[in-house]
Amino acid sequence: MNTPLVKTLFDELRKMPIIDPHTHVRAHQPVAQHLGDLLGYHYYTELSNSSRGKPVPLPDDPDARIEYVWPHLADLRGTVQFDWMMGISEAFFDIPRGDWFSKPKAEIIKRAQQVIQDKSYESKVWERSNITDVYLTNQFDEDLSGLKDKRLVPCLRTDDLVFNADKAASISRLEKFTGLAAGKDLTTWRAALTQIFDNFKSWKMGYAAVGLPPSFIIEQNTAEKAAALLPKIAKGEILDDASRRIWASFAIEEITRQCERVSAPYCLMAGADRGVYEQGVPSGQDLFRCDAHLRGYDWLLNKYANVRFPFMVVSDTAGLELAAAGWIRHNVYPMSHWWYANNPADIRRELRRRLDVLPRTKFIGFHSDGYSLEFTLPKFNTYRLQLAMVLAERIEESSIGGTVTLEPMTVESALELSERILLKNNATILGCR
């Protein structure tokens, strides 16, 4: 590794502002109120659960959550997940990571809590992170009309209208929120959906999004069958698997039409197998399948040629398949490095592929997926270091190959490219305001 060159790039990347195009940050409480909100992030609870050899249920109380994870932290040293917590500690708490293992637990907790409870805390996190925009994950019946902070971008998560329509009581929630009898017929359901999208549009939404199971195949021409399913869902029946796929296909198409109507992208997040690990902590029960392919989206992507589809995959195996789709399809935009694929080895490979084969305008660099604003900075730093390594390698390759072989790359042009994928593409693809 050309460490001076990587360091030069990394230091420059760290000076850039951050747009975080997908998070689970709470609109009205972006930062933690308790250290247990941070150590209770599923990355720590699940690793603690998996470290202890036998499953132990996760407590709700934030103090108890700290106790839940604390004994296992030493075993997590060296992992990226733990690095994110340590980055928070160093950047916002001013507690060096070494202190976590050399000072008493009570002292660390006390120092962290003091910082978190200080009234300057939220603004400190914003400032030290240099974040300009944070995309949220909002339910269809959230009222965001009071949201004043323009850095927070509402995004409509549609899972509760699609795969979870039955279990999430979506019809009664729709009826309550819109005042329309959404369970009566598809026409009224569509009217309720239109109202939801009008709301989000008025709040300057970023995009709609949906999580999709591995190798989902969207069924065509489902309206008639969906009409028959609507009363069942409205009554609270749980759908069988085949019916679930039909309703999901129908709802995805309807939501895509709404995206077309209001000119919003529909972000597809493909590949998670939900709830397969019974003894897992909340958000720590999902895995993926390495054989998950993307062929089942062709019909939707072809039919709705005017809708932009930012596209994430949870597996590493679908990485090149997604890059190829972004390469030839005009409306597929490979997005970031998601969940299990968000680790240095897989980031580096996927990033290099995208830089090598995609128009620089066709992909989005990174998002944090954080549940609290504090995670944005350390997660971006993990990515920035891998980006710096990939760019340094490209700079060295271009110095060897000469202009007859490849585009010359300098620190300056590498940073221009980074700005494109980390900042500008969010604006052009997602419509960042």
Add this chain to the structure above:
Amino acid sequence: MNTPLVKTLFDELRKMPIIDPHTHVRAHQPVAQHLGDLLGYHYYTELSNSSRGKPVPLPDDPDARIEYVWPHLADLRGTVQFDWMMGISEAFFDIPRGDWFSKPKAEIIKRAQQVIQDKSYESKVWERSNITDVYLTNQFDEDLSGLKDKRLVPCLRTDDLVFNADKAASISRLEKFTGLAAGKDLTTWRAALTQIFDNFKSWKMGYAAVGLPPSFIIEQNTAEKAAALLPKIAKGEILDDASRRIWASFAIEEITRQCERVSAPYCLMAGADRGVYEQGVPSGQDLFRCDAHLRGYDWLLNKYANVRFPFMVVSDTAGLELAAAGWIRHNVYPMSHWWYANNPADIRRELRRRLDVLPRTKFIGFHSDGYSLEFTLPKFNTYRLQLAMVLAERIEESSIGGTVTLEPMTVESALELSERILLKNNATILGCR
């Protein structure tokens, strides 16, 4: 990266002649006649189509094709695809890549056209590329008896006899070309096929080849069913999917028998999903599935133990599965880095795997897949740089591990190995003349 060592290797690799074992070069017009022939290569038209956010049909006129891609070229800077065009510009047009973005478009086009239209152009491309052999892609009813240039190696592309037998009107074309009533019965169809192979053999063919869809499973004992399908194909009926698989299985086996008869390899090119992106430009509508496996070929590979099967995969995911097949099977030869898998990250990984686990006689380094001879050199240069990086790493590893751990590698032995996979193996595996 040990840049001096990589540069030493790269510079030596560039001095080697090139055998290009798979191209779509036109037998009677190997080089471009117009800049639009080069900028009209699907790599540029598809990336332009995918860059503009909405699909626009591709014009036929070569000048109009230049207009089609030109506005998008800036967004392609830094991609390998664009590097190939720039390599052509630098190596054959003597136009530095910087000029493309600093000089007027009209000037670049004019300078390029002047070079292309000069009568020395074709020989200049041959000489500057230092190409000794170029394998072609020929249809069964091409007449290559007049082909004088011994550097051009006829290869029989069999897709129109296999998966496209119905849509490509293969029976009437066979009848017209051979004078035999190929649609009458399988015996006559086989006689026509024999004539085709005799022709190609007399032209000193390289190999027969066929493109195969993802996870194709060859059906056994299909002659009787194929006999029933033949009249339908002859009449121009379009086969249903099940019938298509039966006919394809039958035809593949018959062609394999012909390969055995004339001692030619049968090159299997597995994994492309044709025509899935409706709005794509020509040759820009195909993708692949990451779950495509190779288990469906076992029966064929086992049964025809005397036929050599050079084998390409379009996906990255089947890379190790293919390497493992080349490792234990005596008649499978992993070949090059094809299409979407032909990018630096995937080349480097796959190449390292093959070097580490395969007998050095068992795989073929690289082919260009170019539609015009100009693409051979820049595509080989992309590969050569990755090869130089992989070899430099191996040299460094051997200096660390010592002879007790791994084979010492020097620049000299690395180049000997390169000559083996890039030149000699084409002769031993493909029968390069």
Add this chain to the structure above:
Amino acid sequence: MNTPLVKTLFDELRKMPIIDPHTHVRAHQPVAQHLGDLLGYHYYTELSNSSRGKPVPLPDDPDARIEYVWPHLADLRGTVQFDWMMGISEAFFDIPRGDWFSKPKAEIIKRAQQVIQDKSYESKVWERSNITDVYLTNQFDEDLSGLKDKRLVPCLRTDDLVFNADKAASISRLEKFTGLAAGKDLTTWRAALTQIFDNFKSWKMGYAAVGLPPSFIIEQNTAEKAAALLPKIAKGEILDDASRRIWASFAIEEITRQCERVSAPYCLMAGADRGVYEQGVPSGQDLFRCDAHLRGYDWLLNKYANVRFPFMVVSDTAGLELAAAGWIRHNVYPMSHWWYANNPADIRRELRRRLDVLPRTKFIGFHSDGYSLEFTLPKFNTYRLQLAMVLAERIEESSIGGTVTLEPMTVESALELSERILLKNNATILGCR
């Protein structure tokens, strides 16, 4: 590459003792008795078979086996497989690798045979390898009560009770070995199984293990159906595929219960497709599928929450899926780099992933899979070099990123981590004595 740093790490790693947690070493003859035992290892016979262009049956005689592989050795130079043989030659025979290609064959064979036949040979291999524990692969009807060498750890390979129950004549062997009428009913079969596990427990077993085909899905509630299959198996009938899956599911669950009873791990080795290459040499007929996923184990892993499941995959594609399972599941332990995935490129990627996302207590570094004790050292050296490269990279990254980005790593802490995954985790996960 930072070669001095990699060398420092590699040299330190080579000083560590070795625990080899999975081998096929013979309990009563751990080392070779003839050079043909080593050159007859399937890695050499299969590569020789695959190198000669046409299949030739493998002779049984060890001298004849040497003749079988010898002509092909030159083509294997540079492969890891050949490096293992050369490592043996250098480390134990004191024959430099260069001599194999510069001295007469007869001389090499004679020198090697002299060393092998010397009575100090076995102890020399143990000492020079610095091996403290070697896990074996034992059949259920092996009698290991006389095994005196405490470095040899019995492990119960259960394939002959599971997928091969019919072909391996498991019932008659069970009856002969236990004296119980195992074919009479499931109760007696279970009693026989209990006796087997009691035996292995008394011999201080390491673990039970089973090989599983690609994408195997364990069927639930199979006892009734298994009861109907038992008499068929007892009579020597060969099961159809559906029945085989039922019996296998039943047997896996019963064995898992025994593992729970005696507190032994059940090592799952997933993904090999057995016998697909007809002309292959023994142990050289198996391949894998790149689409093999791990979803079919969820039910077993969830239900037997108290059993530890060390888990290997033969494919590269399931690597991240396995890492994710080890990340959230409390009883899945990703293990080593198995078979086709045991090559430098795939080791390096997988190792980096595991270091980055898994608690350091959750995975096992490496095993040799060797058939003779001599292979342990050179195979570990291949791994150690890749480990050194991964750790050096991490050390450099941490020097660039600073403590705000990632855990500082030094040579000392890197070696501590190595000791954890190579030595300590064998004790905590596998119960190394």
